[in-house]
Amino acid sequence: MAYWLMKSEPYEYSWSQLVADGLNHWDGVRNYQARNNLRAMQTGDRAFFYHSNEGREIVGVMEIVKTAYPDPSDETGRFDMVDVKPVMPVVTPVTLAQIKADPRLVDFALIRQSRLSVAPVRDNEWAMLCAMAGIPA
DNA sequence: GCCAACGTTGGC
DNA sequence: GCCAACGTTGGC
Numbered sequence: 001m002a003y004w005l006m007k008s009e010p011y012e013y014s015w016s017q018l019v020a021d022g023l024n025h026w027d028g029v030r031n032y033q034a035r036n037n038l039r040a041m042q043t044g045d046r047a048f049f050y051h052s053n054e055g056r057e058i059v060g061v062m063e064i065v066k067t068a069y070p071d072p073s074d075e076t077g078r079f080d081m082v083d084v085k086p087v088m089p090v091v092t093p094v095t096l097a098q099i100k101a102d103p104r105l106v107d108f109a110l111i112r113q114s115r116l117s118v119a120p121v122r123d124n125e126w127a128m129l130c131a132m133a134g135i136p137a
Numbered sequence: 138g139c140c141a142a143c144g145t146t147g148g149c
Numbered sequence: 150g151c152c153a154a155c156g157t158t159g160g161c
Binding site: 031113115 | 142
């Protein structure tokens with residue numbers, strides 16, 4: 001199983017909205033690297049839900065329930081989306097400041113490529129972040 | 138609200 | 150194929 005981190009501005013689409021919806025497409029990605037990450041996702045993969053801009057913290061865990069397919073909101077036909085569902089909220093949100101302050105996470109994609117909205121998470125990073133969030137890995 | 142970092146576009 | 154101009158993201 002692979003792990004990911006997906007960003008959304010909470011005033012665009014928030015964790016609580018996803019919980020209310022129960023399941024949704026992750027659409028709107030317009031960056032090739034992010035798209036390639038979407039395409040690499042498999043059903044059953046897990047992903048952190050990260051609130052960018054406001055909050056700047058990991059707030060929940062999602063599961064990929066459908067692999068990449070064309071994003072109908074993209075007129076060019078170049079970009080895809082996946083379907084996700086919420087798995088569990090974090091007990092303690094993990095803030096960007098905490099992540100940046102942890103020397104074990106210097107290579108974390110969220111730090112290295114701050115503008116990448118769909119990023120891979122390594123197994124050891126996932127375990128560390130789950131521990132920081134107070135949830136089982 | 139500002140701006141640095143970064144990605145994309147388009148002229149040449 | 151290069152690169153300047155421009156647009157966007159997202160932290161601060």
